[in-house]
Amino acid sequence: MNPLRQYLDFYDANAELIAAHAAPVLNDRRPEARAALREATLPAKGAPGYDIQGIDTLFEPDYGINASRLSIAADTLEPFRCEVPNLSTWLGFQVNDSYIDGSMRQLPDGVMVGSLGDAAREFPDVVARHYARIAPLDDAQVALSTLLAQDGICIYVPRGVKLAKPVQIVNILSGNVPIMASRRLLIVIDDDAEAQLLLCDHTQSSAPAMLINEVVEVAVGARAALHIYDLEQSTPATRRVASLWARQAEGSSLHHGTVTLTNGITRNNLHVAACGNDTETRLLGLAIAKERQVVDNHTTLVHQGLRGRSNQLFKYFVGDEGRGSFIGRVKVAPGAAKVEAYQSNKNIVATATARVHSKPELEIYCDDVKCSHGSSTGQLDADAIFYMRQRGIPEAMARMMLVQAFLSDVTDAIDIPALATRLRQLTEQRLGNVKALCGDCKADCHNPINPKQ
Amino acid sequence: MTTDNNKPTPPDSAGIINDVTSSDYKWGFTTDIATDIIPVGLNEEVVRTISRLKGEPEWLLQFRLDAFKRWEKMTMPRWAHLEIPPIDFQAISYYAAPRQRKAPGSLDDIDPEMKRTFDRLGIPLEEQKALSGMAVDAVMDSVSVRTTYREKLAELGIIFCSISEAVKEYPDLVQRYLGKVVSSRDNFFAALNSAVFSDGSFVYIPKGVRCPMELSTYFRINASGTGQFERTLIVADDDSYVSYLEGCTAPMRDENQLHAAIVEIIAETRAEVKYSTVQNWYPGDKEGRGGVYNFVTKRGLCRGDHSKISWTQVETGSAITWKYPGCVLAGDGSIGEFYSVAVTNNHQQADTGTKMIHLGNNTRSTIVSKGISAGRSQNSYRGQVHVAAKARGCRNYTQCDSLLLGDSCGAHTFPYIDVHNDTAVVEHEATTSKINEDQIFYCNQRGIPTEDAIGLIVNGYAKEVMQKLPMEFAVEAQKLLQITLEGSIG
């Protein structure tokens, strides 16, 4: 059975209730979304781009939808295990799909971080121009989100404003029964503005399955810069289907990092349209898939302008019965001359039951380009392990140090130093025995600005 | 002493290029010989007719009918990065045979017109004129015309004949191996071929024999409105070796001709098979009219331990090419290789690559693919590397490079990499870039015209693959690259 059916039936029965608890600007897009879903299906395993994991089955369970927007309790202190030491941020929370303010009130004038509903009142043009317009409704996941979303978060940085510290949104998926949350995020960075955004994903739930259906829309203005780091530390019961749709104007810069440390089944789609000339794009990915984790990242980067530069680096460590998948497509449109695009996917398969699927793709319609991609899948270097053991380092620690070294290309490329440091610690913890490595050592050797000499 | 400062002597390969720069598709003539063609259309009766015309045993008819029933239920694949106009499979004649008085036992029985055709193609059917060290099976339209050096090879126990003859003379061998590597279930065109295949070559190399000469099949589509569905089966028994070459051309015709072949290779323990193709079917004209649709399934099975199958292909022809010569590496320590140069110009489309399926322990595969796109063509590499969960210690290395000449063409790379265990090492690297203008200018400065310079650079770029070809083919393949790219730089 088409798993969309239950959602369409739910919508048709509750359209008024849904609309009553949402801003008009969100409601305006529902009829088109409903029409788009008439013939649509959610991609199944085997559909193009869904080689190892379809998303149709993730939507199959009977999830609850909080259409009347009852307040759901969540512990906003507990997720502070994701706190980043030495990093001051403007903080906000999102419980399922409801925004809860932290420290955003101190933001500079004209900058908005708040609920989509509030944003729609404050900056109606901005929201109406972009909401459910950057993300295409002919994508079934986007259409479904647009059909059911009742709120979300809007981040708006007006022309020329450069935020002094990162905005941090802590997402908490909460509920004691299976719940689907339609999470929307709209990020508009006007011309010459700059912002850094840190997203943290957590689940507080004892339910057997929780589903996030997330759509992030991003507009980066001319010469603007946006860095987004998205860190998932959820639970085995969490299913996350997240798509990001970004448009980059002339001379803009977009850096995006996806880090998956703990999760259940995750599908991240990143669609970046480098529309203007002279854009710069960097997509980073780091995944540790152990136990039965599934991490499936898919990037589509389309260069439409001249002289675009892009670089993608995705590294996976898969162990136990984990599964990692990377499908990355770089497309250079006709006429997009002088583009330089690079893409690299490297994987370590640590156990006989882990699996990796890698599909880096180049689709080039312009001759004056320099594009390359590489993919390698293998194990830790046996010679290096022996060399380390000969120096007295036990095998398990040698392996850990090598995995950490393997992942360090990604963490080193993160341009918020305090976050990079924190991620090194988190990956170490996730990989196992952090204590064994550091002992009582006081040297701050994980900080990239050190080692002290 | 005379001086000739303004025109330095071009290097050797430029000399080759100069020979051919004036010509278009020079193999585009037709041969006026009597041909038996069965009416267009495909149904069970047609399949039965083909089998009857060829005097086949019951099991083979059944093989065809099974495939036909399967094909009827299938639809044409759509997943490749190709724009394929709808093909009316009922508008094609599935059997065309040059009319001969009797089976071509001796050279005198062959129509002199046909002999001239193969002479013009540079494939003399007389053994004394033939390239030294190469035995040829010449196939026109649906049937094998003549196989040279059969007797000499037979002394070593090597069987080299048309597959139709093999069905009659070595039915057990054919039945044992036919369809075992490429099943009629495999894909739409494999099913079609299995139902209607007309002829092709059969090779059997007995245990411990190194085939002393290159074996070669030359395919020629002549009749209009027909498809060519040949089938090649190569079996290399334990500890044997054979190098096999395949060449092909077709006349220039406005309509599209369909070529849907199957090649199956089986390498037993420690056997080695080297399969080289220079594919030069008619690519259509500059506006993209006509040309051959080349939808081919080629696969080798390294069944024995430490066996090796190596594919080398130079693809310059066809309006649309769709082929992925692959290796199933079942035997422990077996080796698969794929070396490819694919050149597309004008409106050509190529979607080609390989599949390396690692099933045995310590199997190794190497893939080197060089794509060159010009004009308004689209050139895709599509390749799969699969390492099964039980295959320990496997290695793959893939390098695929694309070169773009002109701003209206496309070059694409679609690798599929699946690793299901923790002992495999799989590496893939790809680059796409335009031809280096500094190199062209350097050549210009030395007095080499741009078109020749491109020929030189492209030949250099493709060298890694070209040098895998047997000598006789390498020279021809070099010429082909140049001809295909003619006029690609405006």
Place this chain on the structure above:
Amino acid sequence: MLQINNLHASIEGKEILRGIDLTVNAGEVHAIMGPNGSGKSTLSAVLTGNPQYTVTEGTVSFGGKDLLAMPPEQRAHEGLFLSFQYPVEIPGVSMTNFMRAALNEKRKYHGQEPVSATEFLRLMREKRAVVELDNRLASRSVNEGFSGGEKKRNEIFQMAMLEPRLSILDETDSGLDIDALRIVAAGVNQLKTADNATIVITHYQRLLDYIRPDFVHVLYKGRIVRTGGPELALELEEKGYDWIKEELDDR
């Protein structure tokens, strides 16, 4: 200190060592020479416990303990050090982290506290001087981007850090120019005491001009076929290995 009795070892089923007997006492320097493929590097790999090799027969005792029963890291902790013929590059692992882990694991094995950060850095500085290793190299990833000479000096630097009882220098002279050779040799000599011992594996006499051996052994086809004093090395330098091969192969 080290006692090897009738040691046999193979790789992928091929027997390389065919009965080695060798005794090394504290304070001694032994040179093991021999033509290519005689098993010199295999001996160092087997003694340090490289998992690619299988010991098929024989015993090795090190400081009275069964060496072959220990995993490679324990052999290191017991004081066995190998200067690799081809030091391994380990991208992403800094020399500092690497050395600290090695040193502290050894200390832990001997029931000692980890070194403090200051003490560790002081040690690093002090030991770098032994082989004139640049500060810059110590802050890089292990052996990554090091020249051939730098890699060999880095090996001796690590030896200085870990203060082994028995060091095996496997073709440490290969690929070194004369200046680097002198620095490396001087480093080794500086570390020499009456309590430790050295095995120098080399193809040429050259290194032995700088590191004077007490004993010279010739290894051929997996066995020690000749043992002598330093003069044996000179004889080999003069006459090559062929005369030994001929003598033995004739038998």
